[in-house]
Amino acid sequence: MAAIARALTIAGSDSGGGAGIQADLKTFQELGVYGMTALTAVTAQNTLGVQGIYPMSVEAVQQQMDAIGEDIGTDAVKTGMLFNSDIIRGVSEKLVQYRWDKVVVDPVMIAKGGSVLLLEEAVRALRDILLPLSLVVTPNVPEAELIAGISIQGLDGRKEAARIIADLGARHVVMKGGHDESNPDEVIDLLFDGRDFYEFCGPRFVTRHTHGTGCTFAAAVTAELAKGRTVVQAVELAKAFIQAAIAEPLRLGQGHGPTNHWA
Numbered sequence: 001m002a003a004i005a006r007a008l009t010i011a012g013s014d015s016g017g018g019a020g021i022q023a024d025l026k027t028f029q030e031l032g033v034y035g036m037t038a039l040t041a042v043t044a045q046n047t048l049g050v051q052g053i054y055p056m057s058v059e060a061v062q063q064q065m066d067a068i069g070e071d072i073g074t075d076a077v078k079t080g081m082l083f084n085s086d087i088i089r090g091v092s093e094k095l096v097q098y099r100w101d102k103v104v105v106d107p108v109m110i111a112k113g114g115s116v117l118l119l120e121e122a123v124r125a126l127r128d129i130l131l132p133l134s135l136v137v138t139p140n141v142p143e144a145e146l147i148a149g150i151s152i153q154g155l156d157g158r159k160e161a162a163r164i165i166a167d168l169g170a171r172h173v174v175m176k177g178g179h180d181e182s183n184p185d186e187v188i189d190l191l192f193d194g195r196d197f198y199e200f201c202g203p204r205f206v207t208r209h210t211h212g213t214g215c216t217f218a219a220a221v222t223a224e225l226a227k228g229r230t231v232v233q234a235v236e237l238a239k240a241f242i243q244a245a246i247a248e249p250l251r252l253g254q255g256h257g258p259t260n261h262w263a
């Protein structure tokens, strides 16, 4: 490991600064990790929604990964918005080439406002090509339903989906509990390592200012892994980080406000 822990995020840009590459870099900085980026798409976006999506070419994404792989190197990698199956294939090829194995896959699919951040044609590539390369995958409940191909009810349903996703090749599945409203007071994030389940409980906050919380959580897991923490430690620390962020919203913009990365 270099003198400072390094992390690379391969994700989309959110012009509004709450999610995507911007959330990842702010999180890396807060957690004392040197952050690098490979941009997969530019979005025109604010707290009201996504106004435009401009994907990068596969060559451009791969060239950015080569630039890191051939020089600075990285201790951990996070993937976020990948948009289409060509980008997923191109990213997967480079993960293998550089033997980057601390890979956190945030299977970003649909923004909270409803915009499609991963085309339907790409779900299969994400499941069959990228997931087997991941150390950790961090689906929310709707994403887990699409990946596992089942509908999920409560904690038992989430456990069943986590087993299916682990069987697809992800070494750890962290299924976030925010969308599981079977428990109105608590959010339970579930970690499955292929053998055991771990539950991380915290209070549920009712707020619309949660734009970018998924990206931020996965970025915090990535930063802690880059520093040499175990997956269980990284998830525990990331949960504390995101809980503090949601508890103290910044209240910026007119809509779905961004994550507070300073909390």
Ligand code: PLP
Binding pocket: 011, 012, 013, 014, 019, 020, 021, 043, 045, 080, 081, 108, 109, 110, 111, 112, 113, 117, 210, 211, 212, 213, 214, 215, 256
């Ligand atoms: N925009 C980009 C570029 C993202 O990567 C993400 C991450 O999930 C989002 C938007 C979604 O933000 P949210 O669903 O938290 O509003």
